[in-house]
Amino acid sequence: MQGTPPQPRVAVLGAGSWGTALAALTARHGCPTTLWGRDAECVAAIDSEHRNPRYLPDLELPESLRATTDLPGALRDAELVLVVVPSHAFAETLRALAPHRPAAAGVAWATKGFEPGSGRFLHEVAGEVLGDGVPLAVVTGPSFAKEVAAGLPTALTVHSDTPAFAQSVADVLHGPAFRAYTGDDMLGAELGGAMKNVLAVATGVADGMELGLNARAGLITRGLNEMLRLNQAIGGKAETLMGLAGLGDLVLTCTGDLSRNRRLGLALGRGQSIEEAVRAIGQVVESVQTADEVMRQAQRHGIELPISSAVQAVLHGDITPADGLRQLLAREQKPEYPHGLFQ
Numbered sequence: 490m491q492g493t494p495p496q497p498r499v500a501v502l503g504a505g506s507w508g509t510a511l512a513a514l515t516a517r518h519g520c521p522t523t524l525w526g527r528d529a530e531c532v533a534a535i536d537s538e539h540r541n542p543r544y545l546p547d548l549e550l551p552e553s554l555r556a557t558t559d560l561p562g563a564l565r566d567a568e569l570v571l572v573v574v575p576s577h578a579f580a581e582t583l584r585a586l587a588p589h590r591p592a593a594a595g596v597a598w599a600t601k602g603f604e605p606g607s608g609r610f611l612h613e614v615a616g617e618v619l620g621d622g623v624p625l626a627v628v629t630g631p632s633f634a635k636e637v638a639a640g641l642p643t644a645l646t647v648h649s650d651t652p653a654f655a656q657s658v659a660d661v662l663h664g665p666a667f668r669a670y671t672g673d674d675m676l677g678a679e680l681g682g683a684m685k686n687v688l689a690v691a692t693g694v695a696d697g698m699e700l701g702l703n704a705r706a707g708l709i710t711r712g713l714n715e716m717l718r719l720n721q722a723i724g725g726k727a728e729t730l731m732g733l734a735g736l737g738d739l740v741l742t743c744t745g746d747l748s749r750n751r752r753l754g755l756a757l758g759r760g761q762s763i764e765e766a767v768r769a770i771g772q773v774v775e776s777v778q779t780a781d782e783v784m785r786q787a788q789r790h791g792i793e794l795p796i797s798s799a800v801q802a803v804l805h806g807d808i809t810p811a812d813g814l815r816q817l818l819a820r821e822q823k824p825e826y827p828h829g830l831f832q
């Protein structure tokens with residue numbers, strides 16, 4: 490009689506809200522899962538009390554989930570490594586994991602953003618740090634950690650240049666309440682996940698200023714247009730941005746108050762300072778750095794992105810939200826698609 494094949498051993502690096510939620514998911518799916526974090530107190534609580542008191546305080550985690558501050562220990566025997574640290578810690582985490590990665594273990598990440606300063610895509614960073622021949626994948630899509638940890642239905646997507654690796658990552662994530670799709674466009678998938686955070690600030694600002702639902706819908710639609718145009722210029726696939734990695738995550742983050750980037754926008758629109766708002770949110774808010782990197786990409790490719798540019802200026806305190814609104818409304822009238830869908 491044939492038994493069920495053993496589930497792969499998973500090491501999740503990053504014990505914040507998303508790393509904890511994904512580790513809980515793979516543990517619930519029967520994968521022996523070890524979560525690595527740098528905060529000993531938080532890690533001990535996950536390991537022994539099955540709770541993450543700082544990042545997901547109300548949710549019970551599976552008893553089978555192990556947590557540790559020992560990185561080499563977490564990686565020992567791992568068959569899949571899932572990196573879920575913020576983008577500013579991505580390169581250093583990859584450099585720390587590289588010498589301890591079991592030779593057969595591919596590396597996936599659920600981080601959204603670019604390498605701050607260089608603006609490099611995370612798959613470029615991973616390729617450089619890990620070298621050729623290591624299967625790489627990006628896990629992205631509309632997925633609030635709190636809802637995933639609570640077992641609510643979610644769909645996301647895994648993109649890789651190595652189709653078998655995308656499939657194996659999707660297999661460990663896919664389950665009764667979680668649909669994991671696959672794709673082969675890491676560029677488009679990473680761009681969508683990064684840009685939606687910037688655009689969520691824009692809709693948050695508009696809602697904070699009580700500009701109404703028409704304004705919100707207009708910003709989402711023209712924001713999608715900015716994503717599609719930059720994606721076209723960098724060589725991503727349009728369908729990636731029309732799917733979970735783009736439109737799906739854009740709608741979630743622009744409309745859902747669980748979004749930290751949207752909440753930052755709401756606070757700015759209501760007149761709070763960026764420092765106050767970020768402190769009150771108390772978790773990573775990727776748009777703060779991503780806005781600069783999106784605009785760096787746009788300049789490199791000669792693409793005009795009025796909404797993202799206004800968000801960048803507001804985040805830097807160069808203009809007020811009201812100035813940003815005036816700038817957008819004062820733009821010249823023109824056809825919705827002067828040069829076709831993506832120009």
Ligand SMILES: NC(=O)C1=CN([C@@H]2O[C@H](COP(=O)(O)OP(=O)(O)OC[C@H]3O[C@@H](n4cnc5c(N)ncnc54)[C@H](OP(=O)(O)O)[C@@H]3O)[C@@H](O)[C@H]2O)C=CC1
Pocket residue numbers: 503504505506507508526527528544573574575576577578581582599600601602632633634635771772773775
């Ligand atoms: N939360 C969500 O719903 C989703 C998040 N994401 C993405 O996942 C990534 C992680 O976000 P999220 O988990 O939400 O963030 P959180 O703010 O919830 O947690 C951040 C985690 O990263 C750790 N960390 C910060 N700096 C470092 C470092 N230098 N080395 C190691 N660990 C570090 C923090 O540790 P410490 O507590 O010690 O500071 C903490 O455990 C982001 O790119 C985000 O955009 C993607 C989809 C959904």
Ligand SMILES: O=C(CO)COP(=O)(O)O
Pocket residue numbers: 601630631632633686689738741742747748749750751773774775
């Ligand atoms: O990426 C996310 C949902 O898909 C989480 O968004 P925030 O980082 O804005 O909370």
